[in-house]
Amino acid sequence: MVDLLRAVFVAPFADMAGNPTFLVEVLIGGIAAGLMYSLVALGFVLIFKASSVFNFAQGVMVLFAALTLVGLMEKGAPVPVALVLTVIVMIALAFAIERVVLRPLVNQEHIILFMATIGLNFFLEGFGEMAWGANVKKLDVGIPDTSFLVRGVQINRLELTAALTAAALVTVLAIFFQRTKIGRALRAVADDHEAALSVGIPLKTIWVVVWSVAGIVAIVAGVMWGAKSGVQFSLSLIALKALPVLILGGFTSVPGAIVGGLIIGVGEKLGEVYWGPLVGGAIENWFAYVLALAFLLIRPQGLFGEKIIERV
Amino acid sequence: MMPASALESPLLRVEDITVRFGAVQALTEVSVDVHRGEIVAIIGPNGAGKTTLLNVISGFYHPRSGRIFFQGRDRTQLKPFDVAALGIARTFQNVALFKGMSVLDNIMTGRLLKMRGSFLLDAVYWGPARRQELAHRAAVERVIDFLEIQAIRKTPAGRLPYGLQKRVELARALAAEPQLLLLDEPMAGMNVEEKEDMSRFILDLHDEFGTTIVLIEHDMSVVMDISDRVVVLDYGRKIADGPPEIVRKDQVVMDAYLGVAHG
Numbered sequence: 001m002v003d004l005l006r007a008v009f010v011a012p013f014a015d016m017a018g019n020p021t022f023l024v025e026v027l028i029g030g031i032a033a034g035l036m037y038s039l040v041a042l043g044f045v046l047i048f049k050a051s052s053v054f055n056f057a058q059g060v061m062v063l064f065a066a067l068t069l070v071g072l073m074e075k076g077a078p079v080p081v082a083l084v085l086t087v088i089v090m091i092a093l094a095f096a097i098e099r100v101v102l103r104p105l106v107n108q109e110h111i112i113l114f115m116a117t118i119g120l121n122f123f124l125e126g127f128g129e130m131a132w133g134a135n136v137k138k139l140d141v142g143i144p145d146t147s148f149l150v151r152g153v154q155i156n157r158l159e160l161t162a163a164l165t166a167a168a169l170v171t172v173l174a175i176f177f178q179r180t181k182i183g184r185a186l187r188a189v190a191d192d193h194e195a196a197l198s199v200g201i202p203l204k205t206i207w208v209v210v211w212s213v214a215g216i217v218a219i220v221a222g223v224m225w226g227a228k229s230g231v232q233f234s235l236s237l238i239a240l241k242a243l244p245v246l247i248l249g250g251f252t253s254v255p256g257a258i259v260g261g262l263i264i265g266v267g268e269k270l271g272e273v274y275w276g277p278l279v280g281g282a283i284e285n286w287f288a289y290v291l292a293l294a295f296l297l298i299r300p301q302g303l304f305g306e307k308i309i310e311r312v
Numbered sequence: 313m314m315p316a317s318a319l320e321s322p323l324l325r326v327e328d329i330t331v332r333f334g335a336v337q338a339l340t341e342v343s344v345d346v347h348r349g350e351i352v353a354i355i356g357p358n359g360a361g362k363t364t365l366l367n368v369i370s371g372f373y374h375p376r377s378g379r380i381f382f383q384g385r386d387r388t389q390l391k392p393f394d395v396a397a398l399g400i401a402r403t404f405q406n407v408a409l410f411k412g413m414s415v416l417d418n419i420m421t422g423r424l425l426k427m428r429g430s431f432l433l434d435a436v437y438w439g440p441a442r443r444q445e446l447a448h449r450a451a452v453e454r455v456i457d458f459l460e461i462q463a464i465r466k467t468p469a470g471r472l473p474y475g476l477q478k479r480v481e482l483a484r485a486l487a488a489e490p491q492l493l494l495l496d497e498p499m500a501g502m503n504v505e506e507k508e509d510m511s512r513f514i515l516d517l518h519d520e521f522g523t524t525i526v527l528i529e530h531d532m533s534v535v536m537d538i539s540d541r542v543v544v545l546d547y548g549r550k551i552a553d554g555p556p557e558i559v560r561k562d563q564v565v566m567d568a569y570l571g572v573a574h575g
Contacts, residue, residue, distance in 0.1 A: 181427045188410050188421045195408035198370065199484065200396030200425040 012274035034265020059239020066222030090215030244292035250302030329378035356545035401490035411470030422487030
């Protein structure tokens with residue numbers, strides 16, 4: 001019994017203190033993975049904020065964006081050209097979704113819109129494979145997956161680039177939301193549809209904008225994950241990892257998505273490395289979901305979500 | 313009997329509007345003219361179709377038949393945001409504010425339609441974007457001064473007491489510098505003092521900006537005090553339309569509404 005307590009509560013921390021360099025490496029790995037989760041979660045939050053639609057297809061949008069990018073590169077387009085074309089494809093997709101899916105279903109129950117995004121999910125999956133093939137593809141954006149040393153700490157170039165890109169994207173989005181006319185309109189729509197209409201905000205335009213932005217976020221997430229593990233169907237499953245991030249951070253909070261992603265990324269790496277051996281490993285696979293479950297019990301609105309107040 | 317302004321064409325003309333929700337006939341062939349500079353009160357028992365009429369004018373509902381003219385142009389089928397762009401602002405019966413945003417930001421949204429420019433410039437807050445933001449801020453501050461809500465500028469709207477929320481909603485509508493202001497029960501749920509304040513604001517803004525106002529109100533003493541003309545609805549039909557002192561004595565109105573509700 002004492003041995004067990006020691007193994008759980010003392011030994012891992014002794015390990016951390018004993019080899020700080022290794023601890024820093026684990027933390028960096030966790031932050032890098034966390035930012036990638038955040039990117040996927042961010043796509044969900046943007047759409048949920050502006051339209052209260054839980055977009056089941058966000059994960060497939062990541063896959064679709066990566067497939068399009070790789071497909072275009074295989075056709076011989078240089079990286080910048082392929083990126084611009086992919087952005088155009090995702091914006092066109094946003095217009096199509098607004099026209100074909102959202103507009104006919106305006107004022108319907110949330111659950112109906114949710115079902116519609118499940119349909120969208122299957123459509124994009126099939127359409128992507130039809131257009132670009134179902135093979136696992138390698139995505140080479142010209143950043144080597146190698147490491148360099150800073151004061152004895154190994155840093156992976158690809159992970160570093162991904163982290164910096166994610167940070168830049170989040171900053172740009174924050175400015176966009178706080179400073180611009182469209183940003184103010186977006187926050188207004190997220191808050192109250194009726195009031196937003198009455199001050200002259202066209203909901204349709206706003207929807208196209210958020211779905212476009214979510215599409216661009218999906219491109220960034222797709223490129224980062226694709227460069228790391230290849231572009232393949234399983235890419236769409238990272239959406240599952242975004243769910244606990246959303247539960248932690250709150251469905252309506254952009255900072256929440258970032259912080260939630262970091263907590264889960266760092267938490268699962270620390271758990272895996274230091275506590276993993278105790279239970280035979282694989283903590284990384286369930287840590288996020290157990291944490292999310294605990295949050296649902298204690299603080300269902302998440303760290304930054306709006307407090308759920310119900311009038312009775 | 314007719315006011316002098318009746319000689320020119322009305323600012324708003326509602327012509328034989330019929331609205332139906334399934335089997336319920338919410339409005340039946342209702343016609344109302346609103347002239348520039350008037351304060352028109354719409355009264356009637358609960359379920360008479362008052363809010364429906366306001367929702368039709370502001371584009372939230374579209375009538376099954378009939379037409380609506382604003383400044384002489386037919387705009388029966390316009391959407392709410394197009395209506396707002398024409399210069400019609402409104403408030404709601406159950407306050408529709410952006411609860412998470414500050415009072416200042418709420419009122420700023422009232423000016424969204426007047427803002428121009430690219431969001432790239434906005435984002436760097438440079439040059440024209442900066443001048444524009446400052447100009448709009450100045451306009452918003454005038455509204456804030458006018459409605460005496462300086463002290464709550466930075467407070468999230470959702471935290472304010474109900475009476476103040478109503479006032480902020482009026483401020484947001486005013487910030488759009490509307491031609492026509494639609495107020496859905498601006499004094500509902502207020503105490504006597506708050507009602508007096510609100511009446512004063514409505515009369516003041518009417519004097520100062522010459523805004524034409526259509527309002528729904530239940531408090532008969534307020535209606536008699538501030539309105540130039542009263543339109544009475546009952547079961548979706550217009551049963552009276554005229555100056556308050558005439559409408560008050562109308563036998564049909566007394567039977568339908570005043571007589572029953574107020575003894």
